[in-house]
Amino acid sequence: MAGKRPTISDIAREAGVSTGAVSYALNNRPGVSESTRRRILEIAERLGWAPSSVARSLTGGRANAVGLVVDRPARVLGVEPYFMQLISGIQDALADGPTALLLQVTDDSAAELAAYRRWWAEGRVDGVLLVDLRTEDPRLTLVRELGMPAVVLGEPAAQDELPCVWTDDEAAVVEVLEYLVALGHRRIVRVAGPEEFVHTQTRSAAFTDAARRLGLEEARIVPADYSDEAAARVTRRVLTGGRAPTALVFDNDVMAISALGVAQELGIAVPERLSLVAWDDSSLCELVRPALSAVRRPIAERGAAAVGLLLEILSGGSPRKVKTSDPELVPRSSTGPATPR
Amino acid sequence: MAGKRPTISDIAREAGVSTGAVSYALNNRPGVSESTRRRILEIAERLGWAPSSVARSLTGGRANAVGLVVDRPARVLGVEPYFMQLISGIQDALADGPTALLLQVTDDSAAELAAYRRWWAEGRVDGVLLVDLRTEDPRLTLVRELGMPAVVLGEPAAQDELPCVWTDDEAAVVEVLEYLVALGHRRIVRVAGPEEFVHTQTRSAAFTDAARRLGLEEARIVPADYSDEAAARVTRRVLTGGRAPTALVFDNDVMAISALGVAQELGIAVPERLSLVAWDDSSLCELVRPALSAVRRPIAERGAAAVGLLLEILSGGSPRKVKTSDPELVPRSSTGPATPR
DNA sequence: TGGGGCGGGAAAACCGGTTCAGTGATGGGA
DNA sequence: TCCCATCACTGAACCGGTTTTCCCGCCCCA
Numbered sequence: 001m002a003g004k005r006p007t008i009s010d011i012a013r014e015a016g017v018s019t020g021a022v023s024y025a026l027n028n029r030p031g032v033s034e035s036t037r038r039r040i041l042e043i044a045e046r047l048g049w050a051p052s053s054v055a056r057s058l059t060g061g062r063a064n065a066v067g068l069v070v071d072r073p074a075r076v077l078g079v080e081p082y083f084m085q086l087i088s089g090i091q092d093a094l095a096d097g098p099t100a101l102l103l104q105v106t107d108d109s110a111a112e113l114a115a116y117r118r119w120w121a122e123g124r125v126d127g128v129l130l131v132d133l134r135t136e137d138p139r140l141t142l143v144r145e146l147g148m149p150a151v152v153l154g155e156p157a158a159q160d161e162l163p164c165v166w167t168d169d170e171a172a173v174v175e176v177l178e179y180l181v182a183l184g185h186r187r188i189v190r191v192a193g194p195e196e197f198v199h200t201q202t203r204s205a206a207f208t209d210a211a212r213r214l215g216l217e218e219a220r221i222v223p224a225d226y227s228d229e230a231a232a233r234v235t236r237r238v239l240t241g242g243r244a245p246t247a248l249v250f251d252n253d254v255m256a257i258s259a260l261g262v263a264q265e266l267g268i269a270v271p272e273r274l275s276l277v278a279w280d281d282s283s284l285c286e287l288v289r290p291a292l293s294a295v296r297r298p299i300a301e302r303g304a305a306a307v308g309l310l311l312e313i314l315s316g317g318s319p320r321k322v323k324t325s326d327p328e329l330v331p332r333s334s335t336g337p338a339t340p341r
Numbered sequence: 342m343a344g345k346r347p348t349i350s351d352i353a354r355e356a357g358v359s360t361g362a363v364s365y366a367l368n369n370r371p372g373v374s375e376s377t378r379r380r381i382l383e384i385a386e387r388l389g390w391a392p393s394s395v396a397r398s399l400t401g402g403r404a405n406a407v408g409l410v411v412d413r414p415a416r417v418l419g420v421e422p423y424f425m426q427l428i429s430g431i432q433d434a435l436a437d438g439p440t441a442l443l444l445q446v447t448d449d450s451a452a453e454l455a456a457y458r459r460w461w462a463e464g465r466v467d468g469v470l471l472v473d474l475r476t477e478d479p480r481l482t483l484v485r486e487l488g489m490p491a492v493v494l495g496e497p498a499a500q501d502e503l504p505c506v507w508t509d510d511e512a513a514v515v516e517v518l519e520y521l522v523a524l525g526h527r528r529i530v531r532v533a534g535p536e537e538f539v540h541t542q543t544r545s546a547a548f549t550d551a552a553r554r555l556g557l558e559e560a561r562i563v564p565a566d567y568s569d570e571a572a573a574r575v576t577r578r579v580l581t582g583g584r585a586p587t588a589l590v591f592d593n594d595v596m597a598i599s600a601l602g603v604a605q606e607l608g609i610a611v612p613e614r615l616s617l618v619a620w621d622d623s624s625l626c627e628l629v630r631p632a633l634s635a636v637r638r639p640i641a642e643r644g645a646a647a648v649g650l651l652l653e654i655l656s657g658g659s660p661r662k663v664k665t666s667d668p669e670l671v672p673r674s675s676t677g678p679a680t681p682r
Numbered sequence: 683t684g685g686g687g688c689g690g691g692a693a694a695a696c697c698g699g700t701t702c703a704g705t706g707a708t709g710g711g712a
Numbered sequence: 713t714c715c716c717a718t719c720a721c722t723g724a725a726c727c728g729g730t731t732t733t734c735c736c737g738c739c740c741c742a
Contacts, residue, residue, distance in 0.1 A: 005462065007698055018722050023700055033720060050462030054404065055698035057395040058727045065443075074429040074641065078422035079624050084446075088415040091446050100465060102406075103444045105425075105432050121346065121391030123728095124441060228628050254628070261630045283420050287569050287595065288629060289602045300415065348728055359692050364730055374690060396728035399697045464698095 006047040014043050026051070053098070057123070065100045066310055067125040069115045071132065073107040076226055079254050081282035082299060086131070086153075089303025099126075099311065113138055120148045127310050129153060133198045151310045153302055155202050156321045163319035165306045169199065172295050172327040173206035176249055176277055177214060179329055184338035185247040185275060187218040189238055191259070193226050193251035200251065207249075218243065224255060231255030235262045239274070246338045247275040253284050256292050260334070271336030281330055290333035297327040347388040355384050367392070394439070398464070406441045407651055408466040410456050412473065414448040417567055420595050422623035423640060427472070427494075430644025440467075440652065454479055461489045468651050470494060474539045492651045494643055496543050497662045504660035506647040510540065511547035513636050513668040517590055517618055518551045518560075520670055525679035526588040526616060528559040530579055532600070534567050534592035541592065548590075559584065565596060572596030576603045580615070587679045588616040594625050597633050601675070612677030622671055631674035638668040 008026070012019045017036065024031040025040035026049075032040070057063050068090070070083055077083060087103070094101060102125055104115045116139065119125045127149030130139050140160060143150040152164035180188055190207045193200045204221050211219035222238060224230040231250065238245060239262070250256040256278035260270060268274050270290055278285050281296035301324050309322055349367070353360045358377065365372040366381035367390075373381070398404050409431070411424055418424060428444070435442060443466055445456045457480065460466045468490030471480050481501060484491040493505035521529055531548045534541045545562050552560035563579060565571040572591065579586060580603070591597040597619035601611060609615050611631055619626050622637035642665050650663055 005464065009698075019699075020701075020723080021721055024721090027700085031720070036720080048462070050459070052399075052698055053463035053465050054395055054398040055727090056700080058393075058399055058698080058729090059700045061727080063395065074426060075624060077429060078425045079628075081419035084419040084425060085415060087444070088418060088446050095447075095452075100443050100460075101445070102441050103428070104442070105429050106436075111436075118391065119441075121389070122394035123346065124394050228624055254624075257625075257628045261628060264630045283416060283569055283595075284625070287420075287598045287602060289605045350728075360729075361693075361731080362691055365691090368730085372690070377690080393728055396697090397730080399699090399728080400730045402697080 005052070006044075006049045007052070008049070010047060011040060011043050011049060014047075015040050062314075063124050063126050064098045065102050065125050066094075066307065067102040067104070067116065067119045067128040068131070069104045069106060069112045069128075071106055071109050071112045072226075074105070076254070077105060079228075080226070080252060080280075081284065082252070082280055085282070085299040086303040089300030090129070090307050092300065093304040093307035093311075097311070109138075113142055116142060116148070117146070120146050126314050127151070129306050129310065134196045135198060135201070137198075149310065149313050151306045151313070153306050155198050161319065163309055163313060163321060165302050165309060165322045165324060167297055167302060167324045168326050169203050169297075170206035172297075172329065173203050174210045175329050176295060177207065177210045177216075177219075179331070180247045180249075180275065180277070180335070181214050181216070183247075183275065183335065184340070186216055186338070187243060187245040188216060188247045188249065189219070189245040190221045190249045191224050191231060191234055191238075191251060191255055192221050193224065195223055203251065218245075224251070226252050226255065228254050228258035231258040232262050235259040236266070239263065239266055239268060246273070247277070247335070249277045249279075251279050253278045253280050253282050253292070253294065256294070256334075257284060257288055260288055260290075260292070271334050273339055275335040275338070277329075277335060285330075285332065293332045293335040294330050295327050296330050298324050301325060346393070347385075347390045348393070349390070351388060352381060352384050352390060355388075356381050403655070404465050404467050405439045406443050406466050407435075407648065408443040408445070408457065408460045408469040409472070410445045410447060410453045410469075412447055412450050412453045413567075415446070417595070418446060420569075421567070421593060421621075422625065423593070423621055426623070426640040427644040430641030431470070431648050433641065434645040434648035434652075438652070450479075454483055457483060457489070458487070461487050467655050468492070470647050470651065475537045476539060476542070478539075490651065490654050492647045492654070494647050496539050502660065504650055504654060504662060506643050506650060506663045506665060508638055508643060508665045509667050510544050510638075513638075513670065514544050514547035515551045516670050517636060518548065518555060518557075520672070521588045521590075521616065521618070521676070522555050522557070524588075524616065524676065525681075527557055527679070528584060528586040529557060529588045529590065530560070530586040531562045531590045532565050532572060532575055532579075532592060532596055533562055534565065536564055544592065559586075565592070567593050567596065569595050569599035572599040573603050576600040577607070580604065580607055580609060587614070588618070588676070590618045590620075592620050594619045594621050594623050594633070594635065597635070597675075598625060598629055601629055601631075601633070612675050614680055616676040616679070618670075618676060626671075626673065634673045634676040635671050636668050637671050639665050642666060 008019050008022045012022045021032050022040055025037040106112055130150055131153045133154045152162050156164050156166050192204055222234050224234045256276050263270050263274055278292045278294040281294035285292035285294045305322050349360050349363045353363045362373050363381055366378040447453055471491055472494045474495045493503050497505050497507050563575050565575045597617050604611050604615055619633045619635040622635035626633035626635045646663050
């Protein structure tokens with residue numbers, strides 16, 4: 001039985017009052033007597049009434065939804081736990097509020113822009129979350145142009161005033177380097193994610209800084225793109241070249257695992273001859289052998305905080321920059337003392 | 342400049358016609374002259390008008406959104422590539438249509454039911470996708486009771502008439518078993534996902550059938566729950582017990598990888614002394630060493646087909662059961678000839 | 683010259699709520 | 713006793729579209 005959904009008019013008719021009165025009663029606003037209110041609530045309950053979110057949005061001007069576009073190729077996306085954890089955190093913050101999450105995944109940054117633009121033009125979202133900020137990111141221009149509320153997940157760029165949720169990655173980079181140095185490593189290579197991401201640059205800058213401060217002249221950065229293939233290629237090249245590093249630090253977990261395979265192929269023992277550190281921790285890191293030492297970031301917390309901030313802004317709060325709890329290095333079996341050669 | 346979004350009234354005023362005429366013009370319907378239509382379209386273009394999806398839904402009765410609730414603990418969710426691939430396929434089918442995806446993740450099946458119920462009551466979705474069907478699944482009752490259009494991703498249960506998108510898992514089970522038998526394996530253990538899932542039961546039944554047909558008296562099934570811990574526990578027990586199997590077949594990739602670690606711990610060489618087969622293939626399987634032989638299912642295709650079917654039903658098509666392309670076994674390095682002992 | 687048909691468009695109802703401006707009844711205070 | 717507040721509630725406008733109804737003017741044909 002498909003039974004049409006009841007409307008406030010149905011309730012009004014049944015209760016013998018106007019729809020206005022019903023609206024007041026159902027929203028717990030003054031204007032109706034206590035007895036009438038109870039009668040109306042009871043009828044609404046009996047009829048199984050729920051407010052049409054569409055109709056409410058039309059008057060309220062709020063869509064009661066926030067949007068997130070994830071722009072990564074499906075292949076990478078599937079494997080990287082990052083986004084699912086993020087979404088999971090987002091949901092926590094959204095749970096039993098009236099707000100829903102609109103999700104789009106794409107592998108085309110033009111489509112990403114178009115999605116945000118369309119959502120806004122059609123009034124489908126009240127605001128959006130932006131992840132993986134790039135330098136000169138066109139999305140920043142877009143949200144400014146549209147006046148669309150947005151929260152950035154990532155480093156606070158000094159120049160712009162967008163609210164954001166950020167994690168102190170720099171401190172973590174330093175922690176990792178100090179840890180490796182304490183283990184005796186001097187030749188350390190950072191295998192970075194795509195350079196166009198702001199967070200990649202932040203970490204790279206922090207890496208270079210810390211390396212200089214620690215006097216690591218042979219520390220260096222090689223670019224990759226988060227994919228297992230690129231990581232394998234880069235790792236192979238780095239390990240077989242002259243003056244091979246004794247420690248590698250990766251920008252995500254997938255690349256680190258890929259490198260583990262390469263090391264095994266090349267007969268390089270981990271952690272005896274080579275130490276590996278992954279960035280985002282996930283159960284993948286615990287799954288492989290040796291288990292990977294990794295930097296654990298509060299990913300779900302980031303998602304939840306971002307939504308919280310966005311909702312706050314939507315209800316009139318002022319934009320601000322929120323810092324999450326700090327990342328921590330979780331040492332496992334893929335890191336060990338450097339063997340002098 | 343937040344600039345209010347233009348409405349058809351703005352266009353009507355500017356063009357000196359009624360809003361009705363504007364509506365006809367913008368929707369390419371007869372009722373306005375060609376010249377007026379062009380004028381209106383030009384004004385709309387200039388004003389940057391886009392239809393309010395909310396207002397349209399109110400009249401059209403369509404929300405232009407479909408809902409998906411994923412009910413898995415965040416820990417498992419993050420690692421399993423399945424859902425992201427599914428979502429990616431869903432998006433492909435949704436791309437540049439007017440329909441959006443509402444996503445909810447939860448780890449509580451009561452919350453899942455509540456989400457579907459609320460989405461429907463509030464008119465936020467036109468229909469939903471159901472994944473991970475259980476026996477006696479309360480969602481089936483719910484969608485029937487609500488008259489909410491739904492498409493099931495999974496086996497077609499004979500008794501009910503819900504449209505579904507299914508993949509011939511049974512054939513794949515047979516293929517895997519025959520493959521292992523051809524390699525000389527006789528003692529084969531299937532490490533299954535949660536028993537309450539219909540697809541687990543289907544595969545288990547197919548496994549038992551095929552094993553009998555092939556005369557494998559020592560083939561058996563042990564239950565697990567998709568998590569790496571459970572898989573590790575089960576694998577350890579199975580491998581250290583008497584009459585240890587020479588081949589293990591897992592219901593997902595995470596469990597297979599976990600087992601790989603356990604085998605390594607126990608000093609059991611893969612594939613020399615133990616063969617492993619994962620179910621859903623993903624780049625995780627290629628990442629680990631030895632790379633895992635796996636059954637590759639057309640996951641994204643499933644998602645796309647499900648959305649296609651749902652949209653078809655929403656526009657009046659009759660429910661039907663769609664079969665995707667067949668899964669295929671991708672042999673890699675984790676399977677090899679059985680060593681007689 | 684008058685009637686019928688048709689095309690272009692205006693006007694208004696409608697979708698399901700919210701909200702504002704009234705209105706009649708009641709009560710309290712002077 | 714009169715007047716003003718207050719309360720409880722109604723009617724109507726409104727949000728931004730869609731759709732139905734209706735009307736006007738034109739052309740065609742008898």
